[in-house]
Amino acid sequence: xxxxxxxxxxxxxxxxxxxxxxxxxxxxxxxxxxxxxxxxxxxxxxxxxxxxxxxxxxxxxxxxxxxxxxxxxxxxxxxxxxxxxxxxxxxxxxxxxxxxxxxxxxxxxxxxxxxxxxxxxxxxxxxxxxxxxxxxxxxxxxxxxxxxxxxxxxxxxxxxxxxxxxxxxxxxxxxxxxxxxxxxxxxxxxxxxxxxxxxxxxxxxxxxxxxxxxxxxxxxxxxxxxxxxxxxxxxxxxxxxxxxxxxxxxxxxxxxxxxxxxxxxxxxxxxxxxxxxxxxxxxxxxxxxxxxxxxxxxxxxxxxxxxxxxxxxxxxxxxxxxxxxxxxxxxxxxxxxxxxxxxxxxxxxxxxxxxxxxxxxxxxxxxxxxxxxxxxxxxxxxxxxxxxxxxxxxxxxxxxxxxxxxxxxxxxxxxxxxxxxxxxxxxxxxxxxxxxxxxxxxxxxxxxxxxxxxxxxxxxxxxx
Ligand code: ACO
Numbered sequence: 001x002x003x004x005x006x007x008x009x010x011x012x013x014x015x016x017x018x019x020x021x022x023x024x025x026x027x028x029x030x031x032x033x034x035x036x037x038x039x040x041x042x043x044x045x046x047x048x049x050x051x052x053x054x055x056x057x058x059x060x061x062x063x064x065x066x067x068x069x070x071x072x073x074x075x076x077x078x079x080x081x082x083x084x085x086x087x088x089x090x091x092x093x094x095x096x097x098x099x100x101x102x103x104x105x106x107x108x109x110x111x112x113x114x115x116x117x118x119x120x121x122x123x124x125x126x127x128x129x130x131x132x133x134x135x136x137x138x139x140x141x142x143x144x145x146x147x148x149x150x151x152x153x154x155x156x157x158x159x160x161x162x163x164x165x166x167x168x169x170x171x172x173x174x175x176x177x178x179x180x181x182x183x184x185x186x187x188x189x190x191x192x193x194x195x196x197x198x199x200x201x202x203x204x205x206x207x208x209x210x211x212x213x214x215x216x217x218x219x220x221x222x223x224x225x226x227x228x229x230x231x232x233x234x235x236x237x238x239x240x241x242x243x244x245x246x247x248x249x250x251x252x253x254x255x256x257x258x259x260x261x262x263x264x265x266x267x268x269x270x271x272x273x274x275x276x277x278x279x280x281x282x283x284x285x286x287x288x289x290x291x292x293x294x295x296x297x298x299x300x301x302x303x304x305x306x307x308x309x310x311x312x313x314x315x316x317x318x319x320x321x322x323x324x325x326x327x328x329x330x331x332x333x334x335x336x337x338x339x340x341x342x343x344x345x346x347x348x349x350x351x352x353x354x355x356x357x358x359x360x361x362x363x364x365x366x367x368x369x370x371x372x373x374x375x376x377x378x379x380x381x382x383x384x385x386x387x388x389x390x391x392x393x394x395x396x397x398x399x400x401x402x403x404x405x406x407x408x409x410x411x412x413x414x415x416x417x418x419x420x421x422x423x424x425x426x427x428x429x430x431x432x433x434x435x436x437x438x439x440x441x442x443x444x445x446x447x448x449x450x451x452x453x454x455x456x457x458x459x460x461x462x463x464x
Contacts, residue, residue: 038063042072058093075446085266086443087274091124091429092265096342101349103263104128112352117228117258117422118142121200124263124429125193139227145201146222146231148209149179156213165210165417166295172206173199174288186280186435195283196428203421204228208235211414229255232421237409249363250408253356257401260349261419263426269293269300273427274434278443283431290427291420297336300398300423303415306337307371307402315370316377323378327387335382337399339391349397357400360407372403 037050049071052064062085069075078084093102101108104123111120115129122130122138130138155172180198183191209219212235220235229251238244264270273290277283294300313322326335340347361369379395382388405415434440 040068040072042074046072056088059095069446075448077448081266081271086271087266087434087437088439089265089430089433090127091433092263092426094265094342096340096344099343099345099348101264108260108348109352112256112259115259117255117262120259120262121425124425125196125432141197142201142228143222143224145198146205146224148202148205152176152179152206153209153219156209159213161214161216163214165207165214165414166291166301166420168210168213169206169417169420170288170292170295172210173203173291174285176202177282177284177288180284184282186283189432189436192283192432192435196425196432199284199287199424199428203424204232205235207414207417207421208232210417211236211411214413227251227255229258233408247363249359253360253404254408256352256356257404257418258422260352260397260401261422263423263429266430267299268296269423270427270430273431275443277431277434278440283428286431287424287427290423294420294423295416300416300419302336302396303398303402303405303419304412306398307406307412307415309336310371310374310378310402313374313378316374319374319378319381323381323385327385335378335388335393337395337402338382338388339393340396343394343396344392346394347396350395350399353397353400353404354395357404357407360404364407366407369403369407371406375400375403 036053038053039048039050041048049068051068053061054064055061065076076084091104093105094100103111103120104127106123106129111123115123118139119129119135121142122135152172152175155175156168159168159171176198180195183194183198185191205222212219218240220238220240222231223234224231226234226246230246233246233251233254234244236244266274269290272293273286276286276289297305309322313319322333322335325331325333326338357372361367361372366372379399382393382395387393401419402412402415405418406412410418
């Protein structure tokens, strides 16, 4: 056959052959990419083991060591999960070194400035931002579920009036599990969604009721003409004797707090919700477990602890003394609202929160708020200090959120409860993602046992 040009049949065949060859090479390349492995030599004379490397859409690759124990008899050791990915997830992405936070791929800055909390809830639950029709329908669905069963209100009277709101929240949200027998089948996506609607809708009602019980005022029913943030402020601050008219700047500030706290990938409380849920437990009980975990001062409780710390410092002249204490290894004091396991750069939420802080204080004519000035000075001094620089300790979201909440009239003891209200959508979205994952299994970490070796019981009379 004469091969004269690329248009003759022979040349065309050659072209086609080249294309096929290229495609084959690509497949081999892709296969090689997919089959890239990490080799582990245990140093005990056994053959090295290969483990597949898995790549996500962004962020560090992971080594899949699920077969490690079966193949070698050893476990990995990673208390505090410094290097362990506990699941795969499509919901939230953090690049802690770059200070990036994305919900479903969207930067938190854009969501905070262009969306409201209901849009963000829809996004976290469904994977996409809603159209205006979808948004309207979602808003209405949430509003349909804002009331709580009248019998749930009786739970509050079982608590002391001075109980911490988070103690009340753990109990009352857990108690929701006893109320919804119509949505017990967690393998049914529609029932899971119904539980999510109920949780997102009722959390503001339950949170505001915890406050009203604490101060001895009657509970205020939700008002479905108001948006999510306005409704919460109404339930917090209205009384049967007096309507509460919310200030749009303050309602928007609360809405931003809710957006910024809505999800944060596999943090301690979210991992608690996933671990509780992995046994097939009731979703309301799982969220209650998440609230319990969030309460701690190293996690969500930091906003309360941070404001208490600022009040304790009291004056710019005392900052040096507290910075010294934070650096002293013999002193358990830490600069609350500073440091983060993942962010080794500015927490992007802290920047947005500082912006909101300015807006709220300006609106209220509190530009010279002494606590805000103190916080800004403390931040400045810490960021110039070698101890904080070398450890990459930056302000986290909780550093400024307390000042905003305080300006909104929310008492310090309620700060973490509001965090829980915001995070509920993230918890339930992560829970639902886990349940619908075909690879999901009960979470069961292993351990390095360091206790007594096997020994025999000595009868009580002979024990020394
Ligand atoms: N003040 C003073 N020193 C600190 C602080 C702080 N706030 N945070 C960390 N350090 C020091 C540690 O003492 C440690 O020093 P070393 O290396 O000399 O031992 C080093 O920085 C690393 O800190 P770790 O505690 O090992 O970091 P880890 O990732 O385990 O902890 C945490 C992160 C819990 C957030 C910690 O920074 C902290 O306790 N911060 C204060 C509480 C807080 O603001 N929590 C809110 C976190 S955000 C959120 O959950 C919403």
